[in-house]
Amino acid sequence: MEQRAGGSRIVDFDLEKQTVRELNQYLHKELPKNGVEEVRIFNPDGAHHIAVGMDAPAKVDIMGNAGYFVAGMNKHAEVTVRGSVGWSVAENIMSGTVRVEGYASECAGASGRGGLLVIEKDASSRCGISMKGNDIVVGGSVGHFSAFMAQAGRLVVCGDAGDGLGDSLYEAVIYVRGEMKGLGADAREEPTTEEDHASLAGLLERAGFDHDTEEFKRVASARSLYHWNADRDQGY
Amino acid sequence: MGIDREDVAGLEESSLYNRRVQAWIQTAAERGRYDIRGLGAKRKVPHFDDLTFLTGSASRYPLEGYRERCDTETVLGSRYAKNPIRLDIPITFAGMSFGSLSANVKEDLGRAATELGTSTTTGDGGMTDEERDSSETLVYQCLPSRYGFDPDDLRRADAVEVVIGQGAKPGGGGMLLGQKISERVADMRTLPAGIDQRSACRHPDWTGPDDLTIKIEELREITDWEIPVYVKVGATRVENDVKLAVKAGADVVVVDGMEGGTAATQDVFIEHAGIPTLAAVSQAAEALEDMKMTGEVQLIISGGIRTGADVAKAIALGADAVSIGQGAMFALGCNSEVWHDENGEPVSAVEDYEKLGTKPGFCHHMHTGMCPVGIATQDPELEKRLDPEWGARRLRNYFQTLNMELTTLARACGKSNVHHLEKEDLASLTIEAAAIAKVPLAGTDWIPGKF
Ligand code: SF4
Numbered sequence: 001m002e003q004r005a006g007g008s009r010i011v012d013f014d015l016e017k018q019t020v021r022e023l024n025q026y027l028h029k030e031l032p033k034n035g036v037e038e039v040r041i042f043n044p045d046g047a048h049h050i051a052v053g054m055d056a057p058a059k060v061d062i063m064g065n066a067g068y069f070v071a072g073m074n075k076h077a078e079v080t081v082r083g084s085v086g087w088s089v090a091e092n093i094m095s096g097t098v099r100v101e102g103y104a105s106e107c108a109g110a111s112g113r114g115g116l117l118v119i120e121k122d123a124s125s126r127c128g129i130s131m132k133g134n135d136i137v138v139g140g141s142v143g144h145f146s147a148f149m150a151q152a153g154r155l156v157v158c159g160d161a162g163d164g165l166g167d168s169l170y171e172a173v174i175y176v177r178g179e180m181k182g183l184g185a186d187a188r189e190e191p192t193t194e195e196d197h198a199s200l201a202g203l204l205e206r207a208g209f210d211h212d213t214e215e216f217k218r219v220a221s222a223r224s225l226y227h228w229n230a231d232r233d234q235g236y
Numbered sequence: 237m238g239i240d241r242e243d244v245a246g247l248e249e250s251s252l253y254n255r256r257v258q259a260w261i262q263t264a265a266e267r268g269r270y271d272i273r274g275l276g277a278k279r280k281v282p283h284f285d286d287l288t289f290l291t292g293s294a295s296r297y298p299l300e301g302y303r304e305r306c307d308t309e310t311v312l313g314s315r316y317a318k319n320p321i322r323l324d325i326p327i328t329f330a331g332m333s334f335g336s337l338s339a340n341v342k343e344d345l346g347r348a349a350t351e352l353g354t355s356t357t358t359g360d361g362g363m364t365d366e367e368r369d370s371s372e373t374l375v376y377q378c379l380p381s382r383y384g385f386d387p388d389d390l391r392r393a394d395a396v397e398v399v400i401g402q403g404a405k406p407g408g409g410g411m412l413l414g415q416k417i418s419e420r421v422a423d424m425r426t427l428p429a430g431i432d433q434r435s436a437c438r439h440p441d442w443t444g445p446d447d448l449t450i451k452i453e454e455l456r457e458i459t460d461w462e463i464p465v466y467v468k469v470g471a472t473r474v475e476n477d478v479k480l481a482v483k484a485g486a487d488v489v490v491v492d493g494m495e496g497g498t499a500a501t502q503d504v505f506i507e508h509a510g511i512p513t514l515a516a517v518s519q520a521a522e523a524l525e526d527m528k529m530t531g532e533v534q535l536i537i538s539g540g541i542r543t544g545a546d547v548a549k550a551i552a553l554g555a556d557a558v559s560i561g562q563g564a565m566f567a568l569g570c571n572s573e574v575w576h577d578e579n580g581e582p583v584s585a586v587e588d589y590e591k592l593g594t595k596p597g598f599c600h601h602m603h604t605g606m607c608p609v610g611i612a613t614q615d616p617e618l619e620k621r622l623d624p625e626w627g628a629r630r631l632r633n634y635f636q637t638l639n640m641e642l643t644t645l646a647r648a649c650g651k652s653n654v655h656h657l658e659k660e661d662l663a664s665l666t667i668e669a670a671a672i673a674k675v676p677l678a679g680t681d682w683i684p685g686k687f
Pocket of ligand 1: 274275565569570571572599600601602603606607608609610611612
């Protein structure tokens with residue numbers, strides 16, 4: 001049902017009455033052509049795949065908890081989840097913004113290539129796994145093995161980080177404000193530079209947090225796994 | 237041949253510690269590391285060669301060779317996809333990565349596939365414009381590494397293949413050594429150029445079979461349920477894996493046996509993991525039958541399919557189509573003594589093989605990036621050794637030959653459609669094949685373990 005609010009065109013979907021498939025087909029096929037600026041989704045009730053494959057610069061407001069893969073492969077859209085999300089929110093995100101006002105389960109922002117994912121509360125394990133250029137800001141803490149094999153992009157953790165942080169990192173950079181339970185293979189803490197502070201300040205501002213950047217530690221790759229070496233630790 | 241008295245007397249070679257094994261141990265002792273190499277298992281395993289066709293006679297009525305019609309049309313992905321794949325032949329090109337192969341080769345595969353009315357498949361490293369533009373039907377792989385994975389490419393694909401494993405290294409992920417990570421490859425994979433690159437062995441955003449169901453639905457939602465979703469597994473616990481893939485909602489299951497090739501992985505993995513394709517096809521077909529999904533979910537078999545006879549036997553055992561990787565490499569001149577210059581003149585590559593420490597016929601050195609015939613390389617000079625026109629023609633001829641052999645055998649079995657080939661058209665030549673493929677030993681009705 002379409003309505004106008006403050007001059008912008010808004011369409012509402014109610015997942016008690018409509019299916020996720022109908023919603024996604026609308027978002028893919030009609031929305032890019034019809035000039036609607038905002039879509040509100042009521043009664044998401046933990047459904048999977050809400051607003052996956054977005055390819056238009058619209059606002060999508062999900063009024064409750066969502067399941068797996070919400071906003072997966074997002075391009076251009078600004079998606080807000082007014083609740084918590086299941087696994088792999090914004091996986092393979094390319095651009096745009098995805099904001100989760102609650103908590104995120106595992107693999108948040110996995111393998112994303114651009115754009116920004118904000119989790120206002122905590123994210124579970126493997127947050128930012130395999131990330132390839134996206135930015136993730138977590139207001140709370142992240143679980144173990146976060147940023148595993150992360151290739152590019154920035155993961156900002158305003159709370160604590162679980163064990164094995166940044167295991168097998170490539171060129172992604174992690175900033176952690178709280179405690180780090182343990183670093184993964186080839187991840188190391190490094191001094192922060194002016195550049196780090198500037199980039200972190202920009203990200204925090206976009207994410208809506210006002211922490212002092214001096215409180216953050218920087219973790220990056222020691223690059224000792226960049227070349228396969230038979231003589232190194234045989235545990236690997 | 238008589239017994240060599242000298243051997244018996246004093247020079248008897250150990251079968252366990254023969255000269256090859258001794259040399260291997262000595263090399264291991266010298267280097268302290270395992271070998272990494274390309275291609276597939278070299279050891280002898282039970283294979284399609286161990287089966288033969290029971291072609292027409294008094295009890296079966298054959299069709300006239302190359303006169304009477306024998307259909308080869310193949311439909312893949314009819315279970316849920318709005319637009320299933322329709323191929324003219326049941327022989328497809330397997331996924332091979334840009335990075336491992338040059339952009340020219342990827343383009344060749346696409347051109348040949350288009351001319352043949354079949355499909356080709358991307359690989360680790362994403363989709364190149366060259367292969368999309370040249371391929372009428374392109375299957376886009378969704379691999380654990382997700383290198384270069386792009387929703388725009390997904391939307392322009394004709395099918396998507398979730399790769400769980402590969403026959404050469406089931407459970408093993410992948411490697412692309414630094415010498416092959418050119419600027420373009422690095423850029424597509426979001427990695428620094430020149431580093432040894434590890435392709436993940438697990439998907440980043442899902443783990444078990446229940447998650448796979450949800451992942452498949454995500455891919456369907458993004459593509460509006462239009463294109464088929466394939467699931468590819470390396471052949472290990474085939475029965476369970478096929479059943480789980482079907483339950484997870486796959487339209488097509490691809491099973492890759494241990495003879496399947498790779499660009500680079502540990503030799504120990506290539507030779508000692510997975511089960512032969514012959515065993516895999518039978519188990520996979522039985523799993524579909526058990527689930528009453530034969531015909532609804534299609535089965536593609538790959539790993540060591542070389543000839544039209546191999547294709548026909550795979551189909552008779554229950555495959556809907558086959559996929560070929562290494563055969564395509566050989567068609568392009570892999571392991572050939574020569575490459576061809578711009579005038580089509582042969583130029584010896586023997587010295588270049590020697591530089592790699594090998595010889596034509598024995599090369600498995602794609603991991604080096606210094607392919608003597610310009611196939612598995614990112615080196616601009618070496619790439620020039622493979623003329624795209626020439627390559628596409630060779631691939632087309634090779635697949636055409638396979639298809640002719642396939643239809644010849646099918647007609648001789650009295651089939652007007654290659655998909656009508658069945659197990660009853662086969663006999664086994666060895667006890668192993670009879671037990672594995674559950675095809676009676678030739679001249680008997682005996683299937684070991686069954687009757
Ligand atoms: S000839 Fe080239 S493609 Fe063939 S095995 Fe050697 S390096 Fe690989």
